[in-house]
Amino acid sequence: xxxxxxxxxxxxxxxxxxxxxxxxxxxxxxxxxxxxxxxxxxxxxxxxxxxxxxxxxxxxxxxxxxxxxxxxxxxxxxxxxxxxxxxxxxxxxxxxxxxxxxxxxxxxxxxxxxxxxxxxxxxxxxxxxxxxxxxxxxxxxxxxxxxxxxxxxxxxxxxxxxxxxxxxxxxxxxxxxxxxxxxxxxxxxxxxxxxxxxxxxxxxxxxxxxxxxxxxxxxxxxxxxxxxxxxx
Amino acid sequence: xxxxxxxxxxxxxxxxxxxxxxxxxxxxxxxxxxxxxxxxxxxxxxxxxxxxxxxxxxxxxxxxxxxxxxxxxxxxxxxxxxxxxxxxxxxxxxxxxxxxxxxxxxxxxxxxxxxxxxxxxxxxxxxxxxxxxxxxxxxxxxxxxxxxxxxxxxxxxxxxxxxxxxxxxxxxxxxxxxxxxxxxxxxxxxxxxxxxxxxxxxxxxxxxxxxxxxxxxxxxxxxxxxxxxxxxxxxxxxxxxxxxxxxxxxxxxxxxxxxxxxxxxxxxxxxxxxxxxxxxxxxxxxxxxxxxxxxxxxxxxxxxxxxxxxxxxxxxxxxxxxxxxxxxxxxxxxxxxxxxxxxxxxxxxxxxxxxxxxxxxxxxxxxxxxxxxxxxxxxxxxxxxxxxxxxxxxxxxxxxxxxxxx
Numbered sequence: 001x002x003x004x005x006x007x008x009x010x011x012x013x014x015x016x017x018x019x020x021x022x023x024x025x026x027x028x029x030x031x032x033x034x035x036x037x038x039x040x041x042x043x044x045x046x047x048x049x050x051x052x053x054x055x056x057x058x059x060x061x062x063x064x065x066x067x068x069x070x071x072x073x074x075x076x077x078x079x080x081x082x083x084x085x086x087x088x089x090x091x092x093x094x095x096x097x098x099x100x101x102x103x104x105x106x107x108x109x110x111x112x113x114x115x116x117x118x119x120x121x122x123x124x125x126x127x128x129x130x131x132x133x134x135x136x137x138x139x140x141x142x143x144x145x146x147x148x149x150x151x152x153x154x155x156x157x158x159x160x161x162x163x164x165x166x167x168x169x170x171x172x173x174x175x176x177x178x179x180x181x182x183x184x185x186x187x188x189x190x191x192x193x194x195x196x197x198x199x200x201x202x203x204x205x206x207x208x209x210x211x212x213x214x215x216x217x218x219x220x221x222x223x224x225x226x227x228x229x230x231x232x
Numbered sequence: 233x234x235x236x237x238x239x240x241x242x243x244x245x246x247x248x249x250x251x252x253x254x255x256x257x258x259x260x261x262x263x264x265x266x267x268x269x270x271x272x273x274x275x276x277x278x279x280x281x282x283x284x285x286x287x288x289x290x291x292x293x294x295x296x297x298x299x300x301x302x303x304x305x306x307x308x309x310x311x312x313x314x315x316x317x318x319x320x321x322x323x324x325x326x327x328x329x330x331x332x333x334x335x336x337x338x339x340x341x342x343x344x345x346x347x348x349x350x351x352x353x354x355x356x357x358x359x360x361x362x363x364x365x366x367x368x369x370x371x372x373x374x375x376x377x378x379x380x381x382x383x384x385x386x387x388x389x390x391x392x393x394x395x396x397x398x399x400x401x402x403x404x405x406x407x408x409x410x411x412x413x414x415x416x417x418x419x420x421x422x423x424x425x426x427x428x429x430x431x432x433x434x435x436x437x438x439x440x441x442x443x444x445x446x447x448x449x450x451x452x453x454x455x456x457x458x459x460x461x462x463x464x465x466x467x468x469x470x471x472x473x474x475x476x477x478x479x480x481x482x483x484x485x486x487x488x489x490x491x492x493x494x495x496x497x498x499x500x501x502x503x504x505x506x507x508x509x510x511x512x513x514x515x516x517x518x519x520x521x522x523x524x525x526x527x528x529x530x531x532x533x534x535x536x537x538x539x540x541x542x543x544x545x546x547x548x549x550x551x552x553x554x555x556x557x558x559x560x561x562x563x564x565x566x567x568x569x570x571x572x573x574x575x576x577x578x579x580x581x582x583x584x585x586x587x588x589x590x591x592x593x594x595x596x597x598x599x600x601x602x603x604x605x606x607x608x609x610x611x612x613x614x615x616x617x618x619x620x621x622x623x624x625x626x627x628x629x630x631x632x633x634x635x636x637x638x
Contacts, residue, residue, distance in 0.1 A: 054533070056533055056630045056631040056634075076538075077537055077538065080532065080536070080537045081535065083533065083535045084534065084536075085535070089530075089534050091530065091634065093526070095526065095527065095530040095634075097237065097527065098244070098527075099236075099237060099240035099241055099244060100237065100240075104236075107233065108237075109534060109535065111233050111234075112534075112535050112536055112540070156534075157534075
């Protein structure tokens with residue numbers, strides 16, 4: 001089942017003098033359960049593509065379909081609701097809410113969805129168990145290591161039961177042990193719960209784990225290797 | 233959870249938040265305490281004016297107040313007094329004669345308002361008897377006693393038992409005079425009143441001016457409760473349509489004006505304080521928003537809509553303001569209660585205060601209604617102060633905000 005389908009996607013940045021095509025006519029389909037890495041040199045358009053897939057930015061041309069819905073046509077507030085219910089985000093700098101505990105960070109997303117307190121509590125416990133941080137449920141981010149914070153961020157991204165998770169350089173700030181732990185957890189979630197992961201990365205360890213690797217260069221897909229899930 | 237987030241966000245920068253909370257607390261404390269002080273001063277002025285000078289209600293001949301000619305008397309004043317005494321809410325009633333006279337001692341003279349009273353009845357209505365500093369309040373059985381104010385005694389250079397001569401117009405228009413002996417000297421909070429009001433027995437005065445005892449110029453009425461003022465005034469007016477019934481508000485419009493303008497003055501005063509504070513609050517919240525651009529971008533990226541982001545910033549600002557406001561109100565209340573019993577002694581400036589008719593020891597008055605109004609004003613200040621920072625927050629674009637490194 002197609003989770004994402006993009007057609008002839010273009011994103012152009014311009015100022016008074018120069019026009020730059022950060023994404024230059026990309027066609028791409030991502031199926032449910034894929035574990036996809038987007039790689040490429042700096043300035044190749046990785047983050048721009050992720051922002052367009054996540055509805056954080058509007059394309060200059062082309063269309064982005066998520067689960068059959070063309071998100072280009074959604075208004076600003078509709079897009080926010082759409083992101084809340086369909087897309088999970090993991091950021092390079094973790095970006096947890098510093099004044100909330102690990103458990104509250106996860107519950108916060110579900111509260112935005114209007115889910116009842118008991119359900120929020122139950123799911124936050126399940127997710128923290130899945131990322132092996134249940135014992136840190138009442139710890140604030142400042143009391144967690146970088147790797148632990150990123151695992152909480154993954155759990156938070158899963159809290160809303162999204163169609164897929166976008167991760168922008170998720171291991172960029174982690175040491176090798178934390179990177180291994182995080183990748184292992186993401187692989188398990190992908191394999192056992194069919195969670196679709198799409199991440200941009202420079203990290204060779206992450207690329208090695210990916211089942212599909214899309215290489216961007218100058219805003220275009222240069223290579224697309226290993227399309228399909230691990231089971232396939 | 234958004235309440236918890238907002239509250240905890242306030243304490244992310246403890247020093248900055250504490251500084252603005254203290255600033256708000258000081259401003260609100262100043263407002264609350266000044267209000268309580270001013271209210272106490274005005275209430276004391278009104279109570280003193282009623283109990284020593286005017287009483288709650290006065291009844292006169294219908295032309296007397298526009299032209300205070302001593303011929304405009306209330307005839308059959310005793311029956312008027314009895315009728316009014318029976319009205320519910322009336323504590324005590326007394327009749328008076330009022331004559332303008334010249335009082336002279338061996339050294340000098342002065343114009344005065346001569347009040348002929350029934351001492352026993354007058355004691356129930358006014359408290360001049362309680363303000364006697366020398367001598368007594370018509371307790372001796374000497375002939376033609378007079379009670380004068382301390383200020384007048386100084387002016388005339390007279391002492392107890394000194395003789396003074398009163399020169400006045402009799403009812404037939406001829407000048408007459410009488411010899412009186414100083415039996416008591418009083419001192420109220422109002423030096424102007426003390427210098428211009430002297431008291432004699434009504435019989436002595438009516439004999440002097442040739443007026444029968446069943447007539448008088450004024451009926452003074454003390455009520456059990458000021459809240460009944462309008463109702464009792466209306467009933468007296470209905471019962472005696474031919475007479476002029478006036479409440480203390482009409483008799484002493486300057487005192488009434490002070491009462492009416494008090495709250496407006498204090499709203500303006502507190503409004504100015506809060507208007508100055510609003511800029512400090514805006515600055516604090518703007519810094520809080522600008523420091524959290526990336527976090528706000530993340531919140532919008534993961535699905536927090538603009539209304540919620542706006543509400544979160546508004547809530548933070550309101551909680552910050554209310555924390556300062558509550559601290560200020562509590563501090564104001566505690567200090568007011570302390571001085572409520574102890575009083576604030578302004579006797580260093582006694583002369584100036586007494587000329588204006590104010591007492592020199594002020595007892596501030598606590599008032600829950602005022603505290604709630606101040607809390608409401610702080611709430612409104614918080615909401616107004618939040619608008620610009622909250623608007624700045626919702627202008628952020630998630631993709632751009634997430635790229636910013638702070």
